[in-house]
Structures are given as C-alpha cells and as structure tokens.
Amino acid sequence: MDAVGVAPCQALTSLYSVIKWPDSLSEHPLCLSASPLLLQHPPLSSEPPSLCLSPSRVLISMANLLLTLSLWLLAGSHFVRATYYRHHRYIPHFYRYREHTANTDNLLPDVSNPVPEVTQSGGSTNQEIPEVFHPAPESVHPMPEVFHHVPEVVHPAPESYLPPQVHHPAAPVPPFSSRVFYGIMFDAGSTGTRIHIYKFIQKDPVELPVLDSEMYHAIKPGLSEYKYNPEEGGNTIRQLLKIAKKTVPEEEWKRTPVVLRATAGLRLLTEEQAEGILKEVREVFEESPFYVPINSVSIMNGINEGVLAWVTVNFLTGHLYSNTRRTVGILDLGGGSTQITFLPKSKKTIETAPSSYTARFSLFNNTYELYTHSYLKNGLIAARLATLGALGADGLDWKVFTSPCLPKKYRAEVTFGGNTYKVSGIPDGYAGYKLCYYEVQRVIKGIFHQPYEVKGTNVFYAFSHYFDRANETGLISERGGTVEVRDFKKKAKEVCNKMTKYRPISPFLCMDMTYITCLLKEGFGFKDSTVLHLAKKVNNVETSWALGATFDFFRNFNIH
Numbered sequence: 001m002d003a004v005g006v007a008p009c010q011a012l013t014s015l016y017s018v019i020k021w022p023d024s025l026s027e028h029p030l031c032l033s034a035s036p037l038l039l040q041h042p043p044l045s046s047e048p049p050s051l052c053l054s055p056s057r058v059l060i061s062m063a064n065l066l067l068t069l070s071l072w073l074l075a076g077s078h079f080v081r082a083t084y085y086r087h088h089r090y091i092p093h094f095y096r097y098r099e100h101t102a103n104t105d106n107l108l109p110d111v112s113n114p115v116p117e118v119t120q121s122g123g124s125t126n127q128e129i130p131e132v133f134h135p136a137p138e139s140v141h142p143m144p145e146v147f148h149h150v151p152e153v154v155h156p157a158p159e160s161y162l163p164p165q166v167h168h169p170a171a172p173v174p175p176f177s178s179r180v181f182y183g184i185m186f187d188a189g190s191t192g193t194r195i196h197i198y199k200f201i202q203k204d205p206v207e208l209p210v211l212d213s214e215m216y217h218a219i220k221p222g223l224s225e226y227k228y229n230p231e232e233g234g235n236t237i238r239q240l241l242k243i244a245k246k247t248v249p250e251e252e253w254k255r256t257p258v259v260l261r262a263t264a265g266l267r268l269l270t271e272e273q274a275e276g277i278l279k280e281v282r283e284v285f286e287e288s289p290f291y292v293p294i295n296s297v298s299i300m301n302g303i304n305e306g307v308l309a310w311v312t313v314n315f316l317t318g319h320l321y322s323n324t325r326r327t328v329g330i331l332d333l334g335g336g337s338t339q340i341t342f343l344p345k346s347k348k349t350i351e352t353a354p355s356s357y358t359a360r361f362s363l364f365n366n367t368y369e370l371y372t373h374s375y376l377k378n379g380l381i382a383a384r385l386a387t388l389g390a391l392g393a394d395g396l397d398w399k400v401f402t403s404p405c406l407p408k409k410y411r412a413e414v415t416f417g418g419n420t421y422k423v424s425g426i427p428d429g430y431a432g433y434k435l436c437y438y439e440v441q442r443v444i445k446g447i448f449h450q451p452y453e454v455k456g457t458n459v460f461y462a463f464s465h466y467f468d469r470a471n472e473t474g475l476i477s478e479r480g481g482t483v484e485v486r487d488f489k490k491k492a493k494e495v496c497n498k499m500t501k502y503r504p505i506s507p508f509l510c511m512d513m514t515y516i517t518c519l520l521k522e523g524f525g526f527k528d529s530t531v532l533h534l535a536k537k538v539n540n541v542e543t544s545w546a547l548g549a550t551f552d553f554f555r556n557f558n559i560h
C-alpha cells in the first residue's frame with residue numbers, strides 16, 4: 001500500500017500535518033479484506049493478504065485520494081474547455097451555437113437580423129394556408145416563405161412563383177404530411193360559368209407548394225341569365241360541383257375551399273337581382289361537402305379582374321419574380337367587359353393615367369404598380385348590343401335593332417343579361433366593313449383612355465374573345481399564336497365583305513372582328529404593327545383571372 005497508494009502523496013505531507021485527527025481513530029486500526037482480484041497479484045510485502053492501516057494512515061490516505069481526485073477534476077475541466085473552444089472557434093460554428101441557444105429560449109430574432117420581417121411574416125401569416133406557388137431564384141428571393149418554384153408541369157421557365165399572404169384564418173390547413181391539396185374557383189361570367197379545379201403539390205415541407213394541374217369545365221349561359229330565377233342558376237353550380245366531386249378525392253373535400261367570383265354579368269344587374277343569385281349560390285355551396293370560406297361568393301371588381309388575369313398570365317409564362325422584372329401585358333375581352341393591364345416601363349404612363357386606372361399590390365416582396373382598367377359594357381356581347389343601339393333598351397320588345405354589320409337577311413332574337421332583343425341586318429341597305437366600322441366606332445370613341453406607353457415595345461397576351469374570334473376566322477390555330485393588330489383589320493374586311501361565306505361560323509363575325517380592330521386601334525391606341533400573343537392556355541392551364549384569384553384567396557395580394 002505504501003508503494004502503490006501512499007507514496008505518491010508523500011510530497012503533500014506538510015499539507016496534512018495541519019489537520020487534527022480525532023484521537024479515537026488513532027487507536028483502532030481499520031482493515032479492508034483483500035478481494036480475490038488483489039490476491040492474484042504478488043504480495044508487495046510479507047503481510048497477509050488483507051490491508052490493515054492505522055487510523056492516522058487511513059485519514060492521510062483518504063485525504064490523498066480526495067486531493068488526487070480534485071486535481072484530476074481541475075485538469076479535466078481545463079481540458080474540456082480547451083477542447084470546446086478549439087472546436088467552436090470558427091465563426092460559423094459559433095453563430096450556430098448562439099442561434100441554437102436563442103431558439104431554445106424562444107427568443108425573437110435580433111433586431112439587427114437582416115431578415116426578421118420575412119421570417120416573421122412567413123411564420124405567422126402562413127401557418128394555416130399553404131402558400132401556393134413558386135420557388136424564387138435564390139439570388140433574388142432567398143426566403144422560401146415568400147416564393148416558390150414554378151411547377152415543372154406548368155412552368156418550364158426557371159423563374160419563380162407567387163406568394164401572397166394568407167387572410168383566411170378559418171381555412172383548413174393541409175398538414176405537412178399531405179403532399180396534395182386543391183382549390184376550386186368558379187368564374188361566373190356574363191356568358192357562362194366555369195369551374196377551375198387546381199391541384200397543388202407540396203413537394204417538400206420547407207418549399208412552397210407548386211401548381212400541378214388544372215381541371216376546367218364551362219357551362220352556358222351565365223348566372224345573370226337567371227336574374228328572375230335564381231334557383232335555376234343555383235342548379236348550374238350544382239352541376240359543376242359534381243365535376244369537382246369527381247376530380248377532388250373524397251378525403252380532400254372537407255378542406256378544399258370553394259370560391260365563386262362573378263364579373264360583368266352580375267355587375268350589370270340591379271343590386272337586388274345580383275344578391276338573389278349570390279345568395280342562392282351560397283346555399284348550394286353550403287350543402288356541398290367542400291370547405292366554404294367567409295366571402296366565398298362575391299362580385300369581383302374590374303380592377304381585380306384585370307390584375308388577377310395579369311398575375312395568371314405572368315405566372316404561367318414564367319415572368320413573375322424574374323430578375324429582369326420583365327412582364328407581359330394582358331388584354332381580356334369578355335362578354336360584358338374588357339380589361340387591359342400591364343406594368344408600365346415609363347413613369348409617365350402612371351402619371352398621365354386617371355387615378356382609378358392604376359392598381360398596386362404586393363407579390364414576392366415586390367410592390368407592383370400596374371396600369372389597369374376594366375370597361376364595363378365594352379365586352380364583345382355588350383358591344384354587339386350597343387352597336388345595334390339595343391343595350392339598356394329594356395321593354396322595347398317590339399323593336400327590331402338593325403346594323404350593317406349583320407348579314408342583310410339575318411333576323412334573330414338575342415339574349416343577354418336576362419333580356420331578349422330582336423336584331424337583324426338591313427335587308428334593302430348596305431352592309432360591309434366601312435359602314436360597320438363607323439357603327440362600332442360609336443361604342444368606343446370618347447370612352448377609352450389610351451395609355452401613354454401602349455405604342456411602345458410591351459408584349460401583350462390576348463385571350464378570351466380575342467382568341468375565339470381569331471381562331472374561328474383562321475388567324476390562329478387552336479394552339480394559339482401571334483398576330484399583328486393589322487391582321488385583325490385585314491380579316492375583318494374579308495369577313496365583312498364575304499358575309500355569306502362566314503355566316504355559318506357566326507352571323508356576328510363581321511361585327512365582332514370590326515369591333516376588335518377598332519378597340520385595339522382607336523380604343524387602346526395600338527399600332528398596326530403591334531404583335532399580340534393569342535393564347536387560350538399556357539402550359540395546359542387556362543389563361544383567365546381564375547388562377548390569380550386562387551392565389552389571391554390563399555395569400556391576400558392586397559390589391560388597391
């Protein structure tokens with residue numbers, strides 16, 4: 001024992017000499033039986049294989065043991081600390097360590113943190129609704145909460161996608177485990193009601209969902225035709241909901257929002273008539289198995305109609321959130337109203353526009369100020385009636401409205417907005433492009449504002465009736481294409497001067513093509529050489545405000 005345990009402590013004897021041990025301990029030796037293991041070792045002395053120490057030696061040994069232990073502990077702690085700093089001396093590790101501490105304590109990010117706003121808004125506003133859309137290029141929008149990658153199916157372009165803020169706290173929350181969710185948007189237009197069922201995929205819980213596909217179906221006539229019979233109108237919605245039930249898997253119904261936005265058709269009705277229809281739609285929605293959010297059924301204003309169509313088209317063409325901020329303008333020719341929307345390159349465009357012709361909204365952390373306007377009663381069908389002098393002439397059931405834009409022998413009844421009008425060509429008079437142009441001019445002149453920039457290099461996408469008429473007259477195929485404004489004029493002349501040939505397509509073709517020509521040239525002020533991209537779909541998704549409205553539902557763009 002001396003050699004093994006006590007000897008190393010000899011140097012510390014002076015330390016122990018100051019300790020006064022109790023007398024009793026100094027009189028009785030303490031014995032520890034040697035374990036079998038110890039017995040295997042050769043004895044260090046001739047003493048028996050047990051360890052007996054006098055009390056004073058026991059005390060000294062215990063003190064030595066304690067001292068040895070504390071020395072080892074002291075050395076150990078120095079070693080550990082030295083190892084820790086060696087390991088964490090690199091700045092990134094150090095910061096990581098600090099961040100971890102902050103998170104553990106549930107602290108808010110430091111005020112000086114360069115990204116707290118995004119982090120906070122992403123965290124608080126998007127808890128309930130999935131942000132639908134794109135991945136932004138990292139260099140520009142590193143915050144995943146804000147943007148999304150463009151769905152591959154829909155967007156071959158590398159640009160990113162949208163993300164507004166959620167203003168629907170009551171909406172159901174797809175859990176992160178769910179990889180697919182849906183949104184149903186009804187477009188209640190003046191000439192028909194359409195259902196758009198969007199399927200989104202949450203590919204990664206960190207990334208924002210992406211648009212996977214769209215199911216589209218249309219039904220005629222529009223809800224405004226049911227102003228005297230809202231229940232019948234409700235039945236058209238029921239029919240379209242059946243398609244939704246077939247498209248959306250049953251287990252998703254309860255959390256799939258169903259929304260309807262009405263446009264010009266309902267805007268043109270009296271408040272009472274429109275409300276009667278909307279109330280009926282709400283009831284139909286309530287009896288459906290889908291999620292019915294607050295404000296799920298309403299009339300959309302013209303500004304939103306233009307802006308949300310712009311969002312759709314720029315999303316589908318990959319222009320949203322691109323580094324260049326290059327975007328395309330949109331031209332939408334509905335039945336009751338027509339919209340023009342674009343992002344001006346020149347400040348003068350906004351400065352010279354009436355204040356109600358501009359709209360601001362936020363998207364991808366950017367604020368856009370667009371030139372946008374919706375001309376009510378200047379949609380293609382409303383314009384037909386206006387050209388004939390029939391629009392608003394309710395109660396004149398006996399009157400036949402005539403026009404040189406119609407085939408001379410044509411006679412028919414036309415229904416729009418729940419009213420029926422008798423129309424005809426001029427049997428003994430003249431018909432043709434020039435006379436027709438003169439007639440349609442009256443519907444446009446003095447009404448349209450020509451934006452400062454429209455004669456410039458902006459690229460415009462035109463759809464709805466622009467597409468339909470260009471397709472019917474052979475200007476473009478079903479797949480779409482580009483035309484110059486002068487192509488509409490050329491084709492209008494041809495159609496008007498050969499009315500018999502084109503009558504089977506539509507007796508209104510001359511009037512429609514002439515109206516489109518006049519609208520583009522004298523209404524908006526486009527040059528003959530302006531190139532228009534005509535598209536019904538882009539990447540298999542309908543070019544309509546409906547997709548933009550779905551995004552706006554999930555994340556409020558705050559359009560104002």
Ligand SMILES: Nc1nc2c(ncn2[C@@H]2O[C@H](COP(=O)(O)OP(=O)(O)O)[C@@H](O)[C@H]2O)c(=O)[nH]1
Nearest residue numbers: 189190191263264334335336337379464542544
């Ligand atoms: N393919 C397609 N065409 C549409 C869609 N929405 C509107 N349209 C076209 O636009 C035309 C008139 O739109 P409508 O909504 O009735 O007119 P509005 O009420 O004045 O906006 C329709 O006849 C269609 O040709 C859509 O989602 N897909």
